Amino acid sequence: MNIIKFLLRNSRGLALLAIIAGVLSGTSGAALIGLIHASLGAGPGALLNLQWQYAALCVVLLLTQYASQVFVLRLSQGAIYDLRLRLSKSIIDAPLRGLEEAGSPRLMASLTGDAATISAALINVPIICINVATMLTCLVYVGVLSWQLLVGLLVFMALSIASYRLTVRKAMRHLKSARAEADTLFAHFRAIIEGNKELKLQRRRREEFYDEDIKTSAATVRQHNLRGITTYILADGWGRLLYFIFIGLLIYVVPRMTAVTVQDLTGYILIILYIRTPITVLLNVIPSFSEAQVALQKVNDLGLSLQKEIGKERPALTAEVKAAWNTVELDGVMHAYSTDREEGNFVLGPIDLTFRPGELVFLVGGNGSGKSTFAKILTGLYVPEAGEIRLDGRPVTSETRDSYRQLFSAVFSDYFLFERVVASDDPDLDARAHEYLVNLQLDHKLRVEDRKLSTTALSQGQRKRLTLLNAYLEDRPFYVFDEWASDQDPLFKRVFYTQLLPELKARGKAVLVITHDDQYYHVADRVVKLDYGHSVPGGYDAQPSDMELAYA
Ligand SMILES: Nc1ncnc2c1ncn2[C@@H]1O[C@H](COP(=O)(O)OP(=O)(O)OP(=O)(O)O)[C@@H](O)[C@H]1O
Ligand SMILES: [Mg+2]
Structure with a gap:
């Protein structure tokens, strides 16, 4: 099951509200940049008028941003609540034999680890929504300014997304391995709590268990996480580089090829600098979604169905x-x-x-x-x-x-x-x-x-x-x-x-x-x-x- 589908399952109305508020806030952000651009070249008479528009837009931006974040926050917290209940209920209802075969470390890892990973991703949803909205409205604004600029920007964005996707696949493989090893680590954690007496009494066993089991497992998790997340960082750095190459082309190459006024160029660069923040934020939070997708897959692999209806209580037992x-x-x-x-x-x-x-x-x-x-x-x-x-x-x-x-x-x-x-x-x-x-x-x-x-x-x-x-x-x-x-x-x-x-x-x-x-x-x-x-x-x-x- 897809994580976004999971999020939207319960509250489509709330999601719609969040999207509307997000688009409004993105639009006002882009409009603000347009206003700044217009104000830079305006005469003193026009400025007087523009300053009130500016103040009004600031207020609208603040309100719509607040509203959309709160809506999406409610959405994601609702989904986390739902996830916890479903996971507990599906473990309660699962056939005993299946649970015994899965083993309690795996189940505990799911209830604590996976649920936390999915929650973390869901908490990022407000951030993603607002930034996607901002990015889209900025793109529309760029298109209004100049269609050539929009095409150029889209080409660069497509390039960075394509290279990002290529690396993401590799990163996912490592994250999956890390998650699988985390199950073993959880089993060891359980052993240090439940087998504490035995470990205290037997030094040889204690040392062996610590050095060979716990250390090895923890190191494997660390190694896979390091590799996976480093790959993301590389992808992120590459995305930034492409972005600055684009700005460099605008400043140093475009004026040589075509007549463009300083006023226009300033406008382009303003909006492009502004659009950078949502893109960077998006690239940074997307890994949490890949991790959550892995976690969700793990939960499904356990045979715990999260699809089941909750709240349908049986008649009094x-x-x-x-x-x-x-x-x-x-x-x-x-x-x-x-x-x-x-x-x-x-x-x-x-x-x-x-x-x-x-x-x-x-x-x-x-x-x-x-x-x-x-x-x-x-x-x-x-x-x-x-x-x-x-x-x-x-x-x-x-x-x-x-x-x-x-x-x-x-x-x-x-x-x-x-x-x-x-x-x-x-x-x-x-x-x-x-x-x-x-x-x-x-x-x-x-x-x-x-x-x-x-x-x-x-x-x-x-x-x-x-x-x-x-x-x-x-x-x-x-x-x-x-x-x-x-x-x-x-x-x-x-x-x-x-x-x-x-x-x-x-x-x-x-x-x-x-x-x-x-x-x-x-x-x-x-x-x-x-x-x-x-x-x-x-x-x-x-x-x-x-x-x-x-x-x-
Ligand atoms: N979770 C399990 N997975 C696989 N095999 C099992 C499992 N539990 C028990 N067995 C197998 O089933 C057999 C019977 O186990 P069971 O626990 O029913 O025995 P018991 O008669 O209750 O023994 P005891 O007197 O030791 O309690 C065991 O010999 C074991 O091989
Ligand atoms: Mg018995």
Whole structure:
């Protein structure tokens, strides 16, 4: 998508106003030069009249310039706002698998780096508009003065633009490479923040990481940027040179070839000197557009569609939560992670399973057997590549998937704890939250006020318990816990398995618990075992008594 199209998409009316004001201001600028030119050769009587015209034109110039800049400023700020919202929304809505494949450094680079680059270019738009308008009206004025002069000027401008375009292509290549390397650099930045402890403890790793990874990446970005921008500077210098050659021809060559009065020549040179400023400004800000074009391309390459309509909200989600349901069936469901490597590609399924309300199911299996993958499929976060999921006999489709997801409250092993507890209109939410905090033995640590946690600076296990607070408050019909208890102390583990889970079951909730805690398997109604992506034959649809046999 083109950056200008992006800018104009929302507010064509405002753009029209800005253009009108820009043309007016450009015209008054050119008129001012014409007036100066006329005044230079005028007698004292005419000067008296001209001075008022001059003053009036100054005021018009000021006002129209102000108006056009403000209009375009509104336009560009509106586009930046729109860009930020669209980018966030398209990341929220993008399929989870796609996001995982893109990786968080690339996504962060887009949200911060690319968005900032595009914004910077959009901020330049007012400058460009006003200068284009000034340049065009000046050209018209030059044409009025002398058509030969206009032709000469246009030829020189065409020459400078053509040579500029030639160099721009080369510059773009470097800027693109710089941007690609910036992704790697972002990944390193993330590592120095998230891997700070490890880096501090291991000097060798720290030095190696700093010297070989960060330095190399930063240097590559610098090198490509230097080359790209130097090419622009060269192009800019060449443009200036052509310009002065043109003025030189006017002063030194033209008078020898044709009769031209000093008065006319002064007029020509005045306007040509005046037109130089907009041209230089334009040449200077255009690189920011090439950079923005690269950034926009990057955003599109991520598969994040900025075309989508925003503001089309779905009906209230709470209304979609299905309170009464009978079965969730997985029928021949499969998922494969596609990687570049042929060997070791993981395939989950085909899996056939049925879940019902009031049922407590444990999912067990070795590391890498596909339990977390299964949880993402069950909750509708991954779309099965084969087979289907049915809710009360009706297949879940792309239209109904979001509603289907609202059935679940899940705590994944890589959970994220939001500061604000779940959205709800319940006026007693804070009080209810307090009750649950007491249950979770966290009431002495924090409070919930206006739906916000007073702190999230807690121990790992305590933070994990807070995820249960959300799960309880959400009050969804189906709970999924991915190794929830792994970092809990033995006491609270016991509370979780023997008190909290049976309570959920008693309230009619379906609960899927991914666990390695074999001492509590007897709590489950059913234990499903995964082995290299396959549910073990016989399904372990076993009562606690059979289970020991199964695990012998
Ligand atoms: N993001 C990913 N990209 C590619 N392959 C993946 C990805 N995540 C997992 N896998 C593959 O899928 C397999 C199953 O992973 P999964 O996380 O579902 O296992 P798990 O049973 O939850 O293991 P654990 O007990 O360690 O949590 C792994 O062996 C791995 O090869
Ligand atoms: Mg897992």
